[in-house]
Amino acid sequence: MSFNEVKDLISNKKIKAKTERRILLQYIETSKCNICHEILSIPMMVTPCGHTYCYECLLTWFKNNENRELNCPDCRVSIEVEPCFNFFLHLNLKFLIESIYKKRKKESKVSELLRGREQDYIRYHKDKNANNMFDNIFKNSAVAINDVDDDGIPRCSNCHWELDPDDMEEDENVCPHCHSRIRNIVINERGASTRDRPFGNRPENEDEYSEGEYDEIVDEIRPEDSDTGDDSNDEERREEEEEEEEEEEEYDSDLDSFIENDELAENSEELANDKVESAFYEVDDDEEHDSDFYEHNDEGFVSGDSLNEESENELEQEPIEVEIEEEEQEEDDDDDESQYNKSRKRNKIQVILSDDE
Amino acid sequence: MESRILKEYKDSRSLQSQYILALDPISTDDLTHWECTIKGPLHSPFANHTFKLRIDIPQTYPLTTPICKFEPFAMPHPNVNFETGEICLDILDTNWSPVFNIQYIVEAIVWLLNEPNFKSPLNLDLANLLRFDDLKAYHDLISYHLNNSAK
Amino acid sequence: MTTDHRRLTRNGSLVRTVGTGVVLAIGAGIACWYWWRGPNASQETNRLQQKEEEEHRKEREKEPSRCVIVTKTLSEMKDFDWQKFLKDDIVFIVVPGETFLDPSQGFEIDPKVGYKIIRCDTILGVWSCVKSLKKDSLIVIGDEVEGGIPDDISNFTKNIRDVKSKEELLTIFPIPF
Numbered sequence: 001m002s003f004n005e006v007k008d009l010i011s012n013k014k015i016k017a018k019t020e021r022r023i024l025l026q027y028i029e030t031s032k033c034n035i036c037h038e039i040l041s042i043p044m045m046v047t048p049c050g051h052t053y054c055y056e057c058l059l060t061w062f063k064n065n066e067n068r069e070l071n072c073p074d075c076r077v078s079i080e081v082e083p084c085f086n087f088f089l090h091l092n093l094k095f096l097i098e099s100i101y102k103k104r105k106k107e108s109k110v111s112e113l114l115r116g117r118e119q120d121y122i123r124y125h126k127d128k129n130a131n132n133m134f135d136n137i138f139k140n141s142a143v144a145i146n147d148v149d150d151d152g153i154p155r156c157s158n159c160h161w162e163l164d165p166d167d168m169e170e171d172e173n174v175c176p177h178c179h180s181r182i183r184n185i186v187i188n189e190r191g192a193s194t195r196d197r198p199f200g201n202r203p204e205n206e207d208e209y210s211e212g213e214y215d216e217i218v219d220e221i222r223p224e225d226s227d228t229g230d231d232s233n234d235e236e237r238r239e240e241e242e243e244e245e246e247e248e249e250e251y252d253s254d255l256d257s258f259i260e261n262d263e264l265a266e267n268s269e270e271l272a273n274d275k276v277e278s279a280f281y282e283v284d285d286d287e288e289h290d291s292d293f294y295e296h297n298d299e300g301f302v303s304g305d306s307l308n309e310e311s312e313n314e315l316e317q318e319p320i321e322v323e324i325e326e327e328e329q330e331e332d333d334d335d336d337e338s339q340y341n342k343s344r345k346r347n348k349i350q351v352i353l354s355d356d357e
Numbered sequence: 358m359e360s361r362i363l364k365e366y367k368d369s370r371s372l373q374s375q376y377i378l379a380l381d382p383i384s385t386d387d388l389t390h391w392e393c394t395i396k397g398p399l400h401s402p403f404a405n406h407t408f409k410l411r412i413d414i415p416q417t418y419p420l421t422t423p424i425c426k427f428e429p430f431a432m433p434h435p436n437v438n439f440e441t442g443e444i445c446l447d448i449l450d451t452n453w454s455p456v457f458n459i460q461y462i463v464e465a466i467v468w469l470l471n472e473p474n475f476k477s478p479l480n481l482d483l484a485n486l487l488r489f490d491d492l493k494a495y496h497d498l499i500s501y502h503l504n505n506s507a508k
Numbered sequence: 509m510t511t512d513h514r515r516l517t518r519n520g521s522l523v524r525t526v527g528t529g530v531v532l533a534i535g536a537g538i539a540c541w542y543w544w545r546g547p548n549a550s551q552e553t554n555r556l557q558q559k560e561e562e563e564h565r566k567e568r569e570k571e572p573s574r575c576v577i578v579t580k581t582l583s584e585m586k587d588f589d590w591q592k593f594l595k596d597d598i599v600f601i602v603v604p605g606e607t608f609l610d611p612s613q614g615f616e617i618d619p620k621v622g623y624k625i626i627r628c629d630t631i632l633g634v635w636s637c638v639k640s641l642k643k644d645s646l647i648v649i650g651d652e653v654e655g656g657i658p659d660d661i662s663n664f665t666k667n668i669r670d671v672k673s674k675e676e677l678l679t680i681f682p683i684p685f
Contacts, residue, residue, distance in 0.1 A: 034456040035419060037364050061455055064420040073454040433640075482640035491633030497626035498637050501599060504623040 031093055033057055034074060039097065041120040043090055044083040046072045052086055055124050062137050069173040070137070070183045078184035082138040085124070141181040152189030156182065164188075361419055362388045365458050372460060376467045378407065380460065389414040393463050398471040402499035406507075408432070410466065411442075412459060422453035425462055433502035435473040435484040444469070445479045572644035573597040575665065577634060578608045579652035581674055586613075593681060594621040601637050602627045603653065631655060639664045647671060647680060 009015055033040045035057035042055035051074045053061075062070055070079040097117070101110045127133050142158035154163045161177035165186040168174075173182045366388055369380050379394040393410040397403025409428035415421050427442030436445045448457060448465055478484030486495040576582070576598065583606035590600075590609055594617070602608045602625065609615040609625060617625075628634045631654050638646060638661060645667035650657045662668060671677050 037361050057455070060420055064417070068451075071454075073456045076452075076454070480640075482636045485636045486633050489630045489632045489636070491628055491630040491636075494626060494628040494630070494633035494637055497623075497628075498640060500623050501626055501641075 028096070031089070031096075035061060040089065040093060041117050042124045043086040043093070045086045046077075046079055046083045047081050049075045049077045051075060052089065053083075054120070055085075056120060058083060059134055062134060067172040067174050067181055069185050070141075080143050080184050082133060085128075137181075138183075141183050142175060142178070143183050144186040146187070146189045154186045154188060156180065362414055365460070368458075369460065374460075374464070377460070377463055380463060389416075391459060395463060395467050395470075398467055401471045402496045403434075403470045403503070406503050408470075410463065412462070414459075419455040419457070422449050423459065423462060425449055425466065431502055431506040433480065433483060433499045434470065435475050435478050435480050435487060436469060438479045443479060445477050447477075571596055572667075575599045575601065575638055575641055575643035575646050577638070577646070577648040577653065578602040578606055579649050580606060581649055581652060581677065582606075583608055585674075588681075590681075591617065591621075594618070594624055597643075598624060599637075599641055599643065600625045601634050603631060603634055604629050635661065645669060647677075649677070 028039065031040050031043075032038070033043075033054045034051075035053050038054070040052060040054055043052045044055050044058050045052045046058075049072050051072050053073070061073060071077060072079060094117075097114070101114070104110045105114070142156050144154040144163050145157050146152045146154050154165070155161065156163055156175040156178060158180045159175065159178040161175055163175065163182070163186045165188050167176065168186055173185070174180065175182055366382060366385075372380055376396045376398060377393065378396055379392070381392055382388045383390045383392050391412040391414070393412060395408050395410060397406045397408065411426050411428055413424040415423065425444055425446075427437055427444065429440065429442045431439055432442050433439065437443065444466065446465060446469055448454070449462065473484075473487060475484040475487040483495065483498065486492075486498065574597065578600050583602070594600075600608060607613060608627075609617055611617065626637050628637065634653075635658055642664055644665070646661065646665045647669045648657060648671065650670040651672070657668065657670065669680070671680070
């Protein structure tokens, strides 16, 4: 049925009065603001869900929970974009109310209602013209965006600071670096990569473990110095073990320098092969460097590649410095990443040893 | 927001619910203090018992959450403080939304009686019984506390 | 002059008599008030003291609440009239795997006191119940409980009686005559 046909039906009075009333009732029911339970005054539509509330109600709701995320009162979806004035609905409701109260405009109740709606309209236009919509909440806040280039970690859209959902205060959703309110809930998408979690995704009952307990358990179960690296096979390893036992002393004294050099050589190869990994070396180790980096790179997020170029250059020019960094990393046993690299490195050294024999 | 609570009062006059036996303001002059009687849900250890709730509506309602408590008496439930009757329920705390009304809160509390959550306990021992999956002891202990305090 | 003087003296005596009368009346009033008030006040304090003493006595007389953990030995004393003790302030917590006044074994328990038996599926559940009940004393045959009595139980119950034999148990629950 086309638009014109429906229009004809209505203008020719072919719809029953009962149906008309039902439509009207349904219309007024859906035009209710779920916050104040009145007919919407300055209807503002929330995206992406489309729920609509009065401008005033929405503003007080946003301001009420200061420093919390902004969500839709009905469906709790995060409101990342400023709600939009629903002009069409506003016109319809204006027409509806004016026609219902046409002959009762002088009653105090009716005039109060109409005056209230007019004041709301004036307030909205004032805010809009002053470029001060929603008390500038949307201008003075940020959203958390998951950085696809960097393992999906969430970052503040204002200052690009890395946000940790576990570090967020329970009743505050604020960036720890620039202190801007974060409009959406911070979610870590790192779970998608299973490499740094030997058992894949976290178990459902993880809540039962106290903070950090799960990680400890995983570390305990993880076989020490086993073939985490995938490029050594069993035979080789057995040979190496024998070698190690026989030449332990020699290994300690004579081969030390040799190994370190090889380690470096191997390491630079590794860096070239696995660029994302090398990004971790730099970013994790030196916080000052980290923040400097952000200051110089205001556009876009950090990508592993850009960092890697720097780190590679450093490796070539000043090998000694890198050596120290490596040692520091080895000391840091809690870090999953460094443990992983450590065991991998060891395996590679062992392979080289056996090749020499 | 006075008018909103007034509307809810009018709605509550025609309220019909299986588990809400009474939902009234303590005085009709002041709609900020309400009293509610609920029935324990069937097939839960709370069946055949009635419970009194006290609801205090803040001035900022519905933008802030009403304060809801069981009348202070020994209330054995994993998410209710045994002595004070304080309730731990997400919608009464961080997950409050202005679209909820008093009736919705009371229904959520009835639902909580049937669906306790041992992850946010206010009564550690009862929560532990659920954690150990010892439902027999959970039922018996609740029924002991309910019958013992009824005297 | 003389008439005036006489009038004055008459007036003076009148004032004097009235004055003494008023003073006497006030004095008598105060005395009466004290007399009426004195014993009454002491009566009130007496009554309060009596009440307090009574409460104290009641508390002293009150049977200390007991929590009994039903293990193998208790569970096997099937002929023993446990129902008699259900009237006291007592809770029986049945460990997993044991039965106690089980309706399926033909025991009929008064529903008014039946709630005082708590049956558990796990041993951890048993200790959670003990902690929740916070009874004055705990009666348990520690050797029969899997894993023994946890150390922290002493924080939840004043007096733990670790019973070693059936005979000792019978001293706690005397056979009714």
